[in-house]
Amino acid sequence: xxxxxxxxxxxxxxxxxxxxxxxxxxxxxxxxxxxxxxxxxxxxxxxxxxxxxxxxxxxxxxxxxxxx
Numbered sequence: 836x837x838x839x840x841x842x843x844x845x846x847x848x849x850x851x852x853x854x855x856x857x858x859x860x861x862x863x864x865x866x867x868x869x870x871x872x873x874x875x876x877x878x879x880x881x882x883x884x885x886x887x888x889x890x891x892x893x894x895x896x897x898x899x900x901x902x903x
Contacts, residue, residue: 838887839877845894860894 842893845857860868873890876882888898 837880838882839880841889842877842890845891845896849852849894854894856890859888863893864889 846852852882857868857870857873860873873882876886884898891898
């Protein structure tokens, strides 16, 4: 799985939409973050690690590497 699938699964588990995530991210970052910009980065596979980490923190999760 990639960040696209992982983040969308977390959103489902948390009963949140990309729009509500974008609103929370905007409040925490003081920058305008839209659901469309998040969606485009997920679909194109261009989301940076620190961006995924930030969105995870907004949702109450942390990213980590786990050895198989």
